[in-house]
Amino acid sequence: MPMEKTFDAASAEPRIYAEWEQAGAFTAGANAKPGASPFSIMLPPPNVTGFLHAGHAFNHTLMDILVRWHRMRGRDVLWQPGLDHAGIATQLVVERELARTNQPSRRELGREKFLEKVMEWKARSGGTIIEQDKRLGASMDWSREAFTMDPAFHEAVIRVFVDMYEKGLIYRGKRLVNWDPHFETAISDLEVENKEVDGHMWHFKYRLADGETYEYVETDEDGTEIMRETRDYISIATTRPETMLGDGAVAVHPSDSRYAPIVGKMVHLPLCDRVIPIVTDQYPDPDFGSGAVKITGAHDFNDYQVAARNKLPMYRLMDMSATMRDDGAPYAEAVERAREIAAGAEADAAEIDSLNLVPEKYRGLDRFEARKLVVEDITNAGLAVEVPSSDPRLGQPAQRKVEPEEGADVAPDDRLVPLVEPKKIMQPFGDRSKVVIEPMLTDQWFVDAEKVVGPALDAVRSGETKIIPESGEKVYFHWLENIEPWCISRQLWWGHRIPVWYGFDLGTPMSGGTGDLDEVDLLKLLLDGGMVHSGDVQKVGAELPEVTGGFQDEIADLPSPLSHARIVEVEDRNAALHALAESLAHYATDQDPSKLVYPVWRDPDVLDTWFSSGLWPIGTLGWPGPEWEEMRRYHPTSVLVTGQDILFFWVARMMMMQYAVVGEKPFDTVYLHGLVRDEKGVKMSKVLGNVIDPLELIDEYGADSLRFANAAMAALGGTLKLSRDTIKGYRNFGTKLWNAFRFAEMNGTFEGRSPQAAPPAATATVNRWIIGETAKVREEVDAALDGYRFNEAASALYGFVWGRVCDWYLELSKPLFGADDAAVIEETRATLAWVLDQCLILLHPIMPFVTEELWGTTAKRAKMLIHADWPTYTAADLVDPQADSEMGWVIELIESVRSVRGETNVPAGADVPLLLVELDAPGRAALGQNDALIRRLARIDTITEVAEAPKGSATIPVRGGSFALPLADLIDVGAERTRLQKSVQKLEKELGGLRGRLSNPNFAQSAPEEVVAETRANLERREADAAKLRAALARLDEIG
């Protein structure tokens, strides 16, 4: 049955993919040669709830190309697939789903029920991306599919946490973190997007305490006094007025002479019954605003540093949803205590955190509502800095324009108004929630990144791990050299729960260590708030039994029998309070020590998703189980292919963690690529509606086309612009390949042939030539893929298949098939069959479907194409220089004739005579050998030798001689003259350059010999061409 005219991708692709899967073609080690070295790639795990987008399609295509290539070369290949649980993203999706379907919210459900819902969701949508990857043709080892919440992976994550904690690489602390008020969790600084928004800068007066005043003097650059006044206040500027309620001080730069007289004095905090000091610090910029900065340690990262350096108290003003606090004692009480602390009373961090210094009026307000009210109240109190309404800092309010006749006697521009500057400010937003991030002082877990960064840096510095393109290394160094502690706790429910338990530090309220539990002790614990205000102790271990020993040691010193209390796990700290109180109360009445319990509770938080995915390389390979020994042949992995946007999120962290945990690099090479954009280079986004769905493209053009387009745009460091036109172009390329096979089939190429890996021993020049061309392209493709230059591999193959095989070899083979020499026909069939097989093999990594289909339909094969042997022949083996040169000459002649015909308007269908004017021996040989095909392809009827080109003929210079087309009747003389003049002009320009270089003595002296020789030869050839063309022009003039 003859072949269809085109490849039906839609029906063939699923069938072929199923065949590969059934054959186990993707399994780790499939098609490996004995003793083969491993080649392994970890799939960057997509979100479990995710869908395949254009970026995945690109990223996965590149990996699949590498994997298929190495598999065909006989390496021991593993492509490890899997999914990431993606804590915050998945929780977001499920919460939205609950809201959309009017189900109870997360908090209403409770942790356990909510997690069931997440698992339901995962079961429903978790497989989507896998099915989509199959459409793309990804040859991952699905039998090894992993998930970051698998029990084995979970065990690895927990074990690493415990291990790193014990090594002192992980600690807990109350720190200022980026707090997402929507999700009510900490997020890392990488999950924050800073955006410039329109904001305002307010200026307030903080009055000096006790009615003090000072001389405020401003000078210009030369030190000349430009302003002097007596002030009873210091002027501060802020973009976040609501945080002033928590100010701990006003800071000025130590060199700022304006404020030198009042450093150390106290100021009244507006709207509050507190005074705060004026301190000095390096942070305030004397040239910015008034040079004085309010310091709110608990709500600003810079202020936090200042507060820490100056030991200022940091009062938290907001609750976890970023509304003004409404908890704790009344304001009057809280402020009383704050004054005591300011006066030197001792207070620990927990107590300071419990103090709510928000005045009743603002309690419970949204932070932005509170801002409005604070500004209003301060202004009403006369504490806003005022300026004339003409002040340029106010921007351009519309009301400034005053009609002259009305405003003549008033001076409206001198009216004083509060100074509120419109100002662009950088505001942090959560990258998932899109709400304004609030710096928040909370207890969190951190990786002491500074301690683990060393080996990760060294590996890249020494070249142990290579990052390409190289620019990625610079970025990597820059970030790692300035690394900050990594906050790894998240206040989420979906994720790996932190393996830490807490209990009360009863040693603090209880004095004795040896006595029995008496009533005094009991009362202290129960009545005095002893438990409530006691600190906590923490124990770290994978499971509760691993930490009970630690807690037992902890209470061993307590009065008996509390020292032997049973350790029980409860839900949280509150539950623990109740449990302990109840147990003590019982003991007080019945004195039964067996009912005494020491309650402990587990940390409710989960680990940052990137902490777990940071273990992806070893966690998926069986670490820390017994299979690790077996699977570690794939570790370190060969290459990581990923987007440069997660260089910090993931790549750097994998480097750090693999070294910290197993002391090995996770990969030899990191290949970074950019974001896939639309055809205009714009980021794809749902909002813009420019998202290109790869599955739609596959439906329309076939997976191979999309894959080829992906490979073609993968220039190192290049921008990735995906357009339908490009994909369409590669679909056409597939059709071209398909039709080359149709041509071969029609010429009996595949009939009864058994495929050969080795090229046939050809005698015909055309056949020898194309065999050599094939060897050249094989080398090009390997070199390109070896250097991760996917675009070069793609373009080499495109050029070879279309430009060499289809445009020339197939055309040149037609006269051979038409000859009546059976041996020539058979040889040409064998050559064509071999060349087309090579096309399939070399194209397979990029376009696996159409190539596998053609492979299967054109011959009985020992193996599927996916496992065919990748060739190793070289140009040195197969290029026949004589054939190469001869075919070069023939092609050049045909192109010249066609060009002349085209430009002188010779009718396309007309066969014309060709005159040989002069020709050297190799040229004559080439002409003799290829007479038939030259005549056919250039549409020549006869070739005859003449002594001299006749008048009015077009000249065709070739290597070693020249031809003429005697076209007196057919030729458009004017067109031919124009053509010749243009050619001469172009040649002259080139000649000028060449002569200039050669006449420069320094060139001959300094340039390499071969360059000089080449230039000289080039000049000679061009000069000969120019002479021929001039002669032709002269002849034309004779008739013209």
Place this chain on the structure above:
RNA sequence: GGGUGAUUAGCUCAGUGGUAGAGCGCUUCGUUCACAUCGAAGAUGUCAGAGGUUCAAAUCCUCUAUCACCCA
């Protein structure tokens, strides 16, 4: 403000010191003989600008301009 990169044909982009390229688009011509998802031919360039290094610069260096991304 700091960092990284980009600027080459109408468009999208390759091109790491030695004769400026590809695809798409455009113009003209062409359907028996694999393919109109095709073929033949053609036009199109201040390689962002200025300086420097070099026998030789799109390519290396410096500055400028514009744009993009990352980080503050």
